[in-house]
């Protein structure tokens with residue numbers, strides 16, 4: 001297992017926010033818009049949750065990758081678990097990941113649209 005002293009502070013270098021599962025083209029357009037921005041990605045994690053990731057380092061991380069406000073760090077940081085962190089967790093971190101708008105468009109054509117069409121046909125029966 002990697003410990004925090006030998007890590008580059010990877011878990012302090014982004015902000016992630018859970019999203020509702022995209023269900024229609026309006027939702028996919030929102031995701032296209034997010035990922036069109038620099039350092040923003042969207043992924044489906046190993047637990048089935050959709051997440052938007054903003055890759056931006058915390059301003060409280062020093063040049064040695066240590067937290068300069070460790071004693072009063074936010075609850076989110078306190079709840080972070082070493083054995084399931086980005087460096088130590090097992091299995092695939094992402095089931096699906098979009099770093100570019102082109103990747104989203106390909107996924108919409110191959111996966112999302114057929115699924116939406118199927119759902120629509122079930123409703124109309």
Ligand code: SF4
Nearest residue numbers: 004007009010011085
């Ligand atoms: S919790 Fe994991 S990702 Fe974060 S600093 Fe420690 S080893 Fe690195």
Ligand code: SF4
Nearest residue numbers: 012058060061067077
């Ligand atoms: S407050 Fe400290 S522990 Fe939390 S993200 Fe920033 S550097 Fe990391």
